[in-house]
Amino acid sequence: MFFCDYFNEVFVNEGNMNIDSVISHTEDTNVEITEKKVRKMLYAAKIDKSPGPDGIHPLFLHNTAEEVAGPLTLIFKKSLAEGILLHDWKRANITPIYKKGARNEAGNYRPVSFTSVVCEILEVMIKDSMLQFLVESQWLTLKHHGFVSGRLCLTNLLESFENWTELLDEGHGIDVIYLDYRKAFDTVPHKRLLTKVQQGGIGGRVLNRIKAFLSDREMSVVVNKHFFAWAPVVSGVPQASVLGPLLFLMYVNDVPDWIVQNMRMFVDDKKLWSKISGLSDCVHLQADLDQLSIRSDKWLLSFNPDKCKVMRVVHSFTTHYCKTILHTDYWRLRKKGI
Secondary structure (H helix, E strand, O other), rough: OOHHHHHHHHHOOOOOOOOOOOOOOOOEOOOOHHHHHHHHHHHOOOOOOOOOOOOOOOHHHOOOOHHHHHHHHHHHHHHHHOOOHHHHHHHEEEEEEOOOOOOHHHHHEEEEEEHHHHHHHHHHHHHHHHHHHHHHOOOOOOOOOOEEEOOOHHHHHHHHHHHHHHHOOOOEEEEEEEEEEEHHHHHOOOOHHHHHHHHHOHHHHHHHHHHHHHOOOEEEEEEOOEEEOEEEEOOOOOOHHHOHHHHHHHHHOOOHHOOOOEEEEEEEEEEEEEEOOOOOHHHHHHHHHHHHHHHHHHHHEOOOOOHEEEEEEEOOOOOOOOOOEEEEEEEHHHHHOO
């Protein structure tokens, strides 16, 4: 129960949601589900992937694509039309993946979810339709890179370096703040997430399907082929799932609206920077950090101060310092040369 207890502890219980939020006009996003499309996805299934709690292996789906494409198409259409999911589709086998640090500390492991492969096929079609709608409506911020065509980790770096180079050529120093969320994917509160989905214009059957996707989820931690008892999942989006990354992207889409300075995001990684040519620049940067702290409190997605880093880019070590960063002593970090 070592991992199971820890993963349960990081969940966020938002209780009664008490936030002021403007819900945009929502649309019943069209999701095209055809037997031909389902068959194609069955043939494209990764046959070396582990099955989910339903035990249906992708190799079986690949080999029986002609026979099962028709029945699955009917099931998918009914699931989307009625906003319902089979019980096994709401379950996930959780495999703890070691990151770094002491191996006897559960916090040094990332919980990766293995969900139903059959359900993931439907999720791919829903995700593709949602993403197309969000891109065409220009709702997604251009400061976010990752999971969007044409905006990758490389474009994130190129845009940042271009801006830093311009500031250096003008003779300014630059302070860059690297921000890290605490257990980002596991702590997204569901009610607030659905509010963000509606703000993106997603409604109708797709919204109901996402509600069903998030509600009454269960997980079972798997260690050395030993399955622990099922436990409820009260917050978060499943890591390694199809819909999870897009839903998280929608949840943090408005982060740049809270600040004045430059920012680039890649999934749950964020960097904020400002030219530093005087004390006023430090004040403005600190004001943005304070605003992000306020947002994190309001939307229950907190930063981990111990993993937030400060980097200074200068020609000479002569510019001013800011005093605080998300409750961490910025001056202490600068003295250490971080």
